[in-house]
Amino acid sequence: MGCNDLWLVTELPEGAPDRTGQGLLSYGARLSKLLDSSWRALVFSPLGLETRQMFADYGVPEVTILKNAERYLDTPQILGAMLAGFVAEQNGGIIAFAHNDLGCTLAPLLAARLDAALVTEVNALSRNDQGIQLSRRVMGRRIDEARIWHQRGFLLITVPVNALSPVSLHTDAKTSLQINEYISPAEAELAESATKCSVIVERIPSDPQTVDLTDADVIFCAGKGCDNADFEQLRELCRLLGTSLGVTRPVYDLGWADFDRMVGRTGRCVKPRLYVTFGVSGSMHHVGGIQDAQHIVAINNDAKAPIFPNADQGFVADVKEILPRLLERVRTATGGK
Numbered sequence: 231m232g233c234n235d236l237w238l239v240t241e242l243p244e245g246a247p248d249r250t251g252q253g254l255l256s257y258g259a260r261l262s263k264l265l266d267s268s269w270r271a272l273v274f275s276p277l278g279l280e281t282r283q284m285f286a287d288y289g290v291p292e293v294t295i296l297k298n299a300e301r302y303l304d305t306p307q308i309l310g311a312m313l314a315g316f317v318a319e320q321n322g323g324i325i326a327f328a329h330n331d332l333g334c335t336l337a338p339l340l341a342a343r344l345d346a347a348l349v350t351e352v353n354a355l356s357r358n359d360q361g362i363q364l365s366r367r368v369m370g371r372r373i374d375e376a377r378i379w380h381q382r383g384f385l386l387i388t389v390p391v392n393a394l395s396p397v398s399l400h401t402d403a404k405t406s407l408q409i410n411e412y413i414s415p416a417e418a419e420l421a422e423s424a425t426k427c428s429v430i431v432e433r434i435p436s437d438p439q440t441v442d443l444t445d446a447d448v449i450f451c452a453g454k455g456c457d458n459a460d461f462e463q464l465r466e467l468c469r470l471l472g473t474s475l476g477v478t479r480p481v482y483d484l485g486w487a488d489f490d491r492m493v494g495r496t497g498r499c500v501k502p503r504l505y506v507t508f509g510v511s512g513s514m515h516h517v518g519g520i521q522d523a524q525h526i527v528a529i530n531n532d533a534k535a536p537i538f539p540n541a542d543q544g545f546v547a548d549v550k551e552i553l554p555r556l557l558e559r560v561r562t563a564t565g566g567k
């Protein structure tokens with residue numbers, strides 16, 4: 231690996247990269263073109279056939295599997311030490327992580343062990359006469375900070391998850407994927423040191439009712455078109471389906487929900503997989519906070535409501551008719567639990 235090389239540390243949560251992992255691969259493909267560098271993925275568990283195909287579809291030329299690393303996913307300190315052992319055997323280059331729990335844990339561990347440069351939440355990267363220029367937002371995102379890395383040794387970067395799009399732009403003919411295994415010579419010694427490390431003993435999924443709305447997967451949003459009875463039905467629907475409840479500003483003003491449940495420019499800017507609105511008009515203040523939602527469904531009894539041009543699917547309907555029927559079906563399907 232020369233200073234030009236790029237490694238993507240890719241997680242395989244269910245045996246394959248999830249949206250974030252796919253986004254990182256897509257990012258790597260683009261970055262390697264921009265920097266004219268070679269690139270590879272580094273993973274912590276073996277690849278099944280479908281996963282191999284997925285890597286090939288993203289145009290990944292090479293994957294290195296850190297053998298037995300999956301045993302240490304709950305002991306990030308050991309995982310970091312193993313990873314650092316592997317990286318230290320290379321000559322230098324860029325190692326990229328998603329800015330998620332694992333990336334935020336491993337990147338600083340590696341930086342300390344390798345005495346390497348670390349830049350977190352990189353939102354742009356380019357090459358110039360002096361080296362690699364990186365930019366990131368600081369001071370509560372009010373200031374863009376530019377840095378230069380002079381391409382000596384290693385540079386560790388983390389990339390914000392919302393900047394990682396899983397869309398693959400790889401168009402070349404099928405890539406032939408090379409797979410290597412790396413066996414850490416220090417594994418036994420590292421495993422012995424486990425008693426000195428903190429170990430993750432439990433992972434509890436977040437409660438959709440209290441999760442930060444910016445992290446919510448599915449949000450049902452109540453607008454002023456809902457009266458109190460509709461709102462209570464929507465709340466029950468959310469509970470039964472395990473979705474998160476959001477509100478518009480007038481609903482927040484009524485005191486039916488806390489400020490952290492308000493969606494929009496003043497409230498939370500959200501990016502769920504699915505966003506369903508019930509009696510929301512679609513004012514610019516509200517719509518400004520849902521631009522990054524992947525799929526928007528709107529229910530409103532006014533066909534001219536501005537939410538409709540902003541939605542992927544729209545239903546001109548009365549929430550008073552829709553909500554009880556929806557709730558009835560969900561109660562039946564879930565047994566009301």
Ligand SMILES: Cc1cc2nc3c(=O)[nH]c(=O)nc-3n(C[C@H](O)[C@H](O)[C@H](O)COP(=O)(O)OP(=O)(O)OC[C@H]3O[C@@H](n4cnc5c(N)ncnc54)[C@H](O)[C@@H]3O)c2cc1C
Nearest residue numbers: 453454455478479494495496497509511515531532548549
């Ligand atoms: C500086 C500033 C910042 C703001 N920030 C935010 C913000 O962050 N978030 C936010 O949400 N708002 C914000 N607002 C307020 C915003 O401008 C709108 O007033 C608000 O978004 C409208 O909320 P709404 O859609 O629930 O209500 P309305 O605009 O009153 O719309 C209600 C909708 O429900 C429909 N409806 C009525 N009855 C039914 C029924 N039975 N079935 C189906 N549909 C029905 C109506 O057709 C209507 O379209 C801000 C305003 C300002 C001035």
